[in-house]
Amino acid sequence: MVSLVRGANYAIMAASFCPSLPHHFKPTPIVKFPQSSFSFKVFSSQSSPADETPTRVGFLGLGIMGSPMAQNLIKAGCDVTVWNRTKSKCDPLIDLGAKYKPSPGEVAASCDVTFAMLADPESALIVACGEDGAARGMSPGKGYVDVSTVDGPTSKLINGQIKETGALFLEAPVSGSKKPAEDGQLIFLTAGDKSLYEKVAPYLDIMGKSRFYLGDVGNGAAMKLVVNMIMGSMMTSFAEGLLLGEKVGLDPSVVVEVISQGAISAPMFALKGPSMVQSKYPTAFPLKHQQKDMRLALGLAESVSQSTPMAAAANELYKVAKSHGLSDSDFSAVIEALKVKLKD
Numbered sequence: 001m002v003s004l005v006r007g008a009n010y011a012i013m014a015a016s017f018c019p020s021l022p023h024h025f026k027p028t029p030i031v032k033f034p035q036s037s038f039s040f041k042v043f044s045s046q047s048s049p050a051d052e053t054p055t056r057v058g059f060l061g062l063g064i065m066g067s068p069m070a071q072n073l074i075k076a077g078c079d080v081t082v083w084n085r086t087k088s089k090c091d092p093l094i095d096l097g098a099k100y101k102p103s104p105g106e107v108a109a110s111c112d113v114t115f116a117m118l119a120d121p122e123s124a125l126i127v128a129c130g131e132d133g134a135a136r137g138m139s140p141g142k143g144y145v146d147v148s149t150v151d152g153p154t155s156k157l158i159n160g161q162i163k164e165t166g167a168l169f170l171e172a173p174v175s176g177s178k179k180p181a182e183d184g185q186l187i188f189l190t191a192g193d194k195s196l197y198e199k200v201a202p203y204l205d206i207m208g209k210s211r212f213y214l215g216d217v218g219n220g221a222a223m224k225l226v227v228n229m230i231m232g233s234m235m236t237s238f239a240e241g242l243l244l245g246e247k248v249g250l251d252p253s254v255v256v257e258v259i260s261q262g263a264i265s266a267p268m269f270a271l272k273g274p275s276m277v278q279s280k281y282p283t284a285f286p287l288k289h290q291q292k293d294m295r296l297a298l299g300l301a302e303s304v305s306q307s308t309p310m311a312a313a314a315n316e317l318y319k320v321a322k323s324h325g326l327s328d329s330d331f332s333a334v335i336e337a338l339k340v341k342l343k344d
């Protein structure tokens, strides 16, 4: 079953699930509407599921996405313990009131639920299952929520290791980039233990604007990869159009404007177009991660013999862009890979 929850009042939610905030705001459980995949949260001053909600939250991985996500939890008054491979990235969060532990295992041991936002399958595996990994600190009653973008097999591996400890697992990759992370407007694509999904829903609602529950582990990863595969191909197609337009004498800013008013308008084009026209690529979503997602999506397609020629071509372009040193630029920098001079 797929469920989506929308529109939560940030302050009221935070007050209900984060102990340092006033107790008189208490939400009722999610109200689900039959015949619809939508459900909405409503609030009252009566009883609350808060008693069963974990209150000590761990956060592993404080990069572009993890930092603002953890920050939103802290600002909402949650009891947050952080860890990051590069310790200095913990400091601004510690200044905001977060606790610190020197390893993922120690974070997990000291928290009821631990979130992880890591770069790729390799880092997600190391942090969850490595020597000092989160699994070391897991035990019955705890939960591990991996919000990184990884492939299904990796997610299933982590699920297996976490479940062996008696703890629960939820995969919950996100749609939405740096700004939605800062604004608490992410979209969570979750799958795994339903009871953990329900327990952590208040936290997802602090960090995001909606959440889907998609069933078995692997479905969240698949949904995320399908979405990002489409996004990656859209971006390369947009880049080609901008450059072709420019070469035949069109003003690329006008191309962006025309696109924004028509049937192919997309927030991504409106957001990235103006800076791409100026050859500027301030990093929101690193190009190396987009290429990783194309690679993982192609692997997913391969696993079910689905033909994906557009995505395969786009992936090659991201690889070329990486080889030009653009890994840490925004993924819109893929346009640079098309600026090679061709002979007439």
Ligand SMILES: NC(=O)C1=CN([C@@H]2O[C@H](COP(=O)(O)OP(=O)(O)OC[C@H]3O[C@@H](n4cnc5c(N)ncnc54)[C@H](OP(=O)(O)O)[C@@H]3O)[C@@H](O)[C@H]2O)C=CC1
Pocket: 060, 061, 062, 063, 064, 065, 066, 084, 085, 086, 089, 117, 118, 119, 120, 122, 123, 126, 127, 147, 148, 149, 150, 174, 175, 176, 177, 178, 284, 285, 286, 289, 290
């Ligand atoms: N940026 C975006 O717009 C979005 C990104 N995502 C996905 O979210 C995840 C994180 O993205 P983002 O925050 O942008 O990425 P960043 O590159 O900014 O952060 C990556 C994080 O992973 C950590 N890390 C990397 N390798 C290792 C390792 N070997 N061991 C331990 N930790 C490691 C980094 O630690 P350190 O600081 O030490 O390098 C850092 O905390 C990725 O899976 C990405 O695909 C999903 C939606 C949007």
Ligand SMILES: O=CCCC(=O)O
Pocket: 149, 174, 175, 176, 177, 228, 285
């Ligand atoms: O994984 C990155 C997604 C970026 C976005 O959804 O805007």
